[in-house]
Amino acid sequence: MTEAPENIGIVYLVGAGPGDPGLITVRGADLLALADAVVYDYLSNPELLSRAPRAEAIYVGKKAASHSMTQQQINDLLIAQARLGRRVVRLKGGDPFVFGRGGEECEALEAAGVPFEVVPGITAAIAAPAYAGIPVTHREFNSSFTFITGHEKEEEYKESAGRARIWIGRCWRSCRAWRFTWGSSRCRAFAPS
Amino acid sequence: MTEAPENIGIVYLVGAGPGDPGLITVRGADLLALADAVVYDYLSNPELLSRAPRAEAIYVGKKAASHSMTQQQINDLLIAQARLGRRVVRLKGGDPFVFGRGGEECEALEAAGVPFEVVPGITAAIAAPAYAGIPVTHREFNSSFTFITGHEKEEEYKESAGRARIWIGRCWRSCRAWRFTWGSSRCRAFAPS
Numbered sequence: 001m002t003e004a005p006e007n008i009g010i011v012y013l014v015g016a017g018p019g020d021p022g023l024i025t026v027r028g029a030d031l032l033a034l035a036d037a038v039v040y041d042y043l044s045n046p047e048l049l050s051r052a053p054r055a056e057a058i059y060v061g062k063k064a065a066s067h068s069m070t071q072q073q074i075n076d077l078l079i080a081q082a083r084l085g086r087r088v089v090r091l092k093g094g095d096p097f098v099f100g101r102g103g104e105e106c107e108a109l110e111a112a113g114v115p116f117e118v119v120p121g122i123t124a125a126i127a128a129p130a131y132a133g134i135p136v137t138h139r140e141f142n143s144s145f146t147f148i149t150g151h152e153k154e155e156e157y158k159e160s161a162g163r164a165r166i167w168i169g170r171c172w173r174s175c176r177a178w179r180f181t182w183g184s185s186r187c188r189a190f191a192p193s
Numbered sequence: 194m195t196e197a198p199e200n201i202g203i204v205y206l207v208g209a210g211p212g213d214p215g216l217i218t219v220r221g222a223d224l225l226a227l228a229d230a231v232v233y234d235y236l237s238n239p240e241l242l243s244r245a246p247r248a249e250a251i252y253v254g255k256k257a258a259s260h261s262m263t264q265q266q267i268n269d270l271l272i273a274q275a276r277l278g279r280r281v282v283r284l285k286g287g288d289p290f291v292f293g294r295g296g297e298e299c300e301a302l303e304a305a306g307v308p309f310e311v312v313p314g315i316t317a318a319i320a321a322p323a324y325a326g327i328p329v330t331h332r333e334f335n336s337s338f339t340f341i342t343g344h345e346k347e348e349e350y351k352e353s354a355g356r357a358r359i360w361i362g363r364c365w366r367s368c369r370a371w372r373f374t375w376g377s378s379r380c381r382a383f384a385p386s
Contacts, residue, residue, distance in 0.1 A: 122315060
């Protein structure tokens with residue numbers, strides 16, 4: 001049976017923050033408390049699930065190239081859960097729109113006619129250096145900063161190291177402060193050669 | 194009377210987020226609830242003060258070049274409040290370390306021997322486009338992004354427009370996505386000429 005449009009639920013793409021469960025937003029925590037389902041991945045702190053006592057927790061296990069579900073399957077899952085009339089929280093590590101593929105999930109939800117809302121999160125790209133005492137900006141030293149991911153699309157992994165090296169070289173000339181964002185699996189590819 | 198070191202308080206530099214009071218972190222909200230003093234400025238949403246019922250609210254009123262207190266006076270105020278043994282929340286719009294002079298406040302507190310902690314906040318540079326439906330990254334289009342401020346140090350305002358134009362030209366060649374961060378007062382300086 002196809003759900004009638006008036007029974008459709010909603011998907012909240014919520015940034016979980018950089019790991020410390022206290023760094024989720026108040027809005028994100030409130031939505032977790034009311035959620036019927038939480039779709040979460042490797043990057044989110046599992047402790048956050050305790051904030052969602054009513055919810056079915058669905059792990060979709062993304063970790064670098066070892067995806068337990070493809071992005072298409074995750075998109076389909078979000079749409080299916082919303083069509084059950086549920087309030088779905090898609091909990092994403094950091095910020096949904098900073099190297100998080102939140103944009104693709106929004107596109108899929110929009111195409112399927114599923115209402116959604118994005119709740120920003122603290123990105124580790126800013127918080128991790130902050131916790132180490134490093135401000136990403138300081139008016140004595142820089143008036144801009146650049147984030148660069150070490151992860152390209154999976155199908156481009158095989159050549160991304162070389163491309164990224166060229167790219168960093170370009171940035172070096174124009175940016176006085178930047179922050180690299182990648183997992184440990186990418187560090188070797190970027191080590192000086 | 195000089196306060197004994199054991200009576201010294203603590204300063205929390207808390208990111209207030211981009212304006213929506215629900216976008217402060219849970220940790221930030223918890224600290225406001227326990228604060229003895231909240232030192233806040235123009236950028237923070239005043240509604241957040243209702244989360245700090247015990248606190249003395251101290252407005253330091255920074256807005257572009259119209260500062261009601263200098264940065265030095267703000268630093269001195271934070272130190273003096275902590276030396277009264279208080280739990281002080283320095284509430285800063287967005288993130289304390291993204292174009293927020295949080296680094297300078299940390300340096301002053303460190304030099305004065307005042308304990309402090311930084312609690313990151315959602316920066317408007319990411320959240321504002323997110324609320325407009327624009328992800329700052331999308332793996333089909335970009336693997337990096339750059340934040341550029343339109344505000345330099347006050348003493349350099351008179352020449353900053355020209356310098357920033359040159360700078361943006363450099364970025365244009367190497368960055369596929371960037372986000373400009375400035376107040377409306379700076380827009381004219383950057384308008385096409």
